[in-house]
Amino acid sequence: MTQDTPNALLSDFLPFLLFQAAELSSRNFQHHYQSRYGMLRTEWRVMFHLGSTGDQTAKQICNRASLHKTKVSRAVKALENKRFLKRETLDTDRRSEQLCLTKRGTAVFADLTHVATDFDQRLEQSLGAREHANLVETLRKLIAVHQSGG
Amino acid sequence: MTQDTPNALLSDFLPFLLFQAAELSSRNFQHHYQSRYGMLRTEWRVMFHLGSTGDQTAKQICNRASLHKTKVSRAVKALENKRFLKRETLDTDRRSEQLCLTKRGTAVFADLTHVATDFDQRLEQSLGAREHANLVETLRKLIAVHQSGG
DNA sequence: CCGTAACTGTTACGTTTGTAACTAACAACG
DNA sequence: CGTTGTTAGTTACAAACGTAACAGTTACGG
Numbered sequence: 001m002t003q004d005t006p007n008a009l010l011s012d013f014l015p016f017l018l019f020q021a022a023e024l025s026s027r028n029f030q031h032h033y034q035s036r037y038g039m040l041r042t043e044w045r046v047m048f049h050l051g052s053t054g055d056q057t058a059k060q061i062c063n064r065a066s067l068h069k070t071k072v073s074r075a076v077k078a079l080e081n082k083r084f085l086k087r088e089t090l091d092t093d094r095r096s097e098q099l100c101l102t103k104r105g106t107a108v109f110a111d112l113t114h115v116a117t118d119f120d121q122r123l124e125q126s127l128g129a130r131e132h133a134n135l136v137e138t139l140r141k142l143i144a145v146h147q148s149g150g
Numbered sequence: 151m152t153q154d155t156p157n158a159l160l161s162d163f164l165p166f167l168l169f170q171a172a173e174l175s176s177r178n179f180q181h182h183y184q185s186r187y188g189m190l191r192t193e194w195r196v197m198f199h200l201g202s203t204g205d206q207t208a209k210q211i212c213n214r215a216s217l218h219k220t221k222v223s224r225a226v227k228a229l230e231n232k233r234f235l236k237r238e239t240l241d242t243d244r245r246s247e248q249l250c251l252t253k254r255g256t257a258v259f260a261d262l263t264h265v266a267t268d269f270d271q272r273l274e275q276s277l278g279a280r281e282h283a284n285l286v287e288t289l290r291k292l293i294a295v296h297q298s299g300g
Numbered sequence: 301c302c303g304t305a306a307c308t309g310t311t312a313c314g315t316t317t318g319t320a321a322c323t324a325a326c327a328a329c330g
Numbered sequence: 331c332g333t334t335g336t337t338a339g340t341t342a343c344a345a346a347c348g349t350a351a352c353a354g355t356t357a358c359g360g
Contacts, residue, residue, distance in 0.1 A: 013270060024216055037178035071346090138281055
């Protein structure tokens, strides 16, 4: 059922392409944290943020990762049960908790970081260094636009 | 908890950036099909594929959209209930069903296509035409790489 | 102070999802 | 044909999810 509207534009519809690229690359990666550490996708994302951008509260992770607070809340609980993470109520505001990886959690993050780096390098090879860099830059711009209410 | 591994690379970890970009742009768009037609995300994706690449079976949509067959099965059922789509068992293989949009479904697709096109154009404006085109091209390449088992 | 409003994080509940088991149809081989 | 294996699509069940309501804490205005 073709439309009067040119389909060329629509078959390139960005949200769709983004979803598919995200879904496929995520799927290719999830096997690692799932089989080795029994982690869920959201758990890996939370750990990723703690490991790469440092100790922070759940709220900060929500904002930075575009994740819902209940999702983060449950992931934090799961990571805590696995002894990958510990929480410490802030003295300055006792509603918030500072989250940080335990020694064990840090080791897991380091391990997965290696896999992630390999993964990223293979991607860079198949795309070419410049295209890879451009992609990263463009995605960041796109994220910024949308977050400020595009 | 910083690592020995350079974090510059990791904070640009592509699967994460892709997820976030996909999530944000999808969220910005979902309001339209949700409030006007009570459609779920997967229903919109299925309709999108039928509308833009023509009548096809559920299996074909699964492959093209990287969606799980149960997800597609349920979306098709929902779209059928809304009378947006009809199925016709193939004579050549009576396991498969050809899916095609009804008149009503086609109208809905046309309406949402307009919104999508506007959305896409605004995106193109904020990114610039060349960067937008590059992004599309790179994402397609990336999807191709992953689908062939990268 | 006291009451109201706002904010962080958790929990209850209904919906959506994925895994696995299933039905029905085809295909290949004796 | 009949048996075995494969494929398209559905369904049952448990896990994960989002919405909304919640508890505890802070901020502010009288």
